[in-house]
Amino acid sequence: MEKIKLYLSGPDRLKKNAEELFKKKKELCEKYGFELLEYPKDLYKAKDSLENNERIAKQRLELIRECDVLIADTIDFRSFLEPYSESAFELGIGFGLFKKLYCYMPDTRLCHERYSGTKTLKDGKGYVDENGIGFEPGPVNLMLEYGAKLVKGDLEDALKTVAADFGKGWK
Amino acid sequence: MFIDLEGRLRKPLVYLADFEMFLPTCEETVKYWKETCDRYGFIGIFPGEGEKVEPGEDFFRRVFEHDCNWMYKCDVCFAQLDDWRGHEPDSGTLFEIGYFIGKDLPSYGFYTGGKKLIERDIPKKEEDGVFYDDKGYLIEDKGSSFDNMLNLIKIADSFEDMCRMARKDFDKLLIAAGHEPYPVKEG
Incomplete structure (x- = not known):
């Protein structure tokens, strides 16, 4: 039987040991019987031309088309309460392509609960921050919360969930 | 104007993916966006418009479905890619424009940061x-200006520049099909 193909999205590809991390993730995916699709090698370069950058993005789009399941790391990234831009964007692409979508993060409390600044309840309806800006109602943006299945924990927790859902016959 | 997938000549419906709904200036900004869309021959759709989502059970899921219904109906996406709560664009906006990329539909963004x-x-x-x-x-x-994957989006420096960029692309297709380019109205 052909293995289920996974595409991983998240900021780990920007870590100094990104390629080594990816190998470990690939092994972890195999442990659960999944095949992890590999990014183009050029993606790991720190510097590149815009032309190559665009070409690699197109290659990654093809990988998303090829995958059965997309798993995104939605941990806060260079912001508060917002994940890595590629994670959200790639989840959206997967949504348009009818892929099975999962995201994971270690802390899945609601946005206003995760917010470390000052927050106040407005009109008894929802919380706002010190600038009067409202929070998303869930742990992540509404589109991600309902467009994908959110798992509390790490990649392995997400893989366990995928394996369990698969076992229940989604494919 | 554009030629839709069924060969009809009409104004494209444009999904306005944004984070304005969180801001007090929302009404004013969306009014400007919709007027600018109209000048360039687009019908701008703000996700919050249309039938009101009534409070009650499963409210937020129904809001999600309401917004998705607009996404399914629209032909094009225009996305606000300025920083939101830090150094990244709004994740909901990115999810929405990602959907259009997945569908291979025209997708444009604007980023006013200029860096x-x-x-x-x-x-x-x-x-x-x-x-x-x-x-x-x-x-x-x-x-x-963004991480690798966001290069799939055509990005301009302002909302109007984005409309101009999209208009140029659509006009090329109109001309190729023997039509006149859309007469953009002065602002």
Whole structure:
């Protein structure tokens, strides 16, 4: 039987040991019987031309088309309460392509609960921050919360969930 | 005007993916966006418009479905890609424009920051000519204002520039099919 193909999205590809991390993730995916699709090698370069950058993005789009399941790391990234831009964007692409979508993060409390600044309840309806800006109602943006299945924990927790859902016959 | 998938000549419906709904200036901004869309021959759709989502059970899921229904109906996406709560665009906006990319539908964004990713005011440190943020994540230096995948979006410097960019693309197709380009109205 052909293995289920996974595409991983998240900021780990920007870590100094990104390629080594990816190998470990690939092994972890195999442990659960999944095949992890590999990014183009050029993606790991720190510097590149815009032309190559665009070409690699197109290659990654093809990988998303090829995958059965997309798993995104939605941990806060260079912001508060917002994940890595590629994670959200790639989840959206997967949504348009009818892929099975999962995201994971270690802390899945609601946005206003995760917010470390000052927050106040407005009109008894929802919380706002010190600038009067409202929070998303869930742990992540509404589109991600309902467009994908959110798992509390790490990649392995997400893989366990995928394996369990698969076992229940989604494919 | 554009030629839709069924060959009809009509104004495209444009999904306005944005974070304005969180801001007090929302009404004013969306009014400007919709007027600008109209000048360039587009019908701008703000996700919050249409039938009101009534409070009650499963309210937020129904809001999600309401917004998705607009996404399914629209032909094009225009996305606001300015920073939101930090150094990244709004994740909901990115999810929405991602949907249009997945569907291979025309997708445009605007970013008013005017800086490449490497030039942005992200706290960073240099190691052998390569920059990392304060959490040790690489800041890509690849000629773009955003990380790799967002290069799939055509990005302009302002909302109007984005409309102009999209109009130019649609006009090329109109002309190729023997039609006149759309007469853009002065602002």
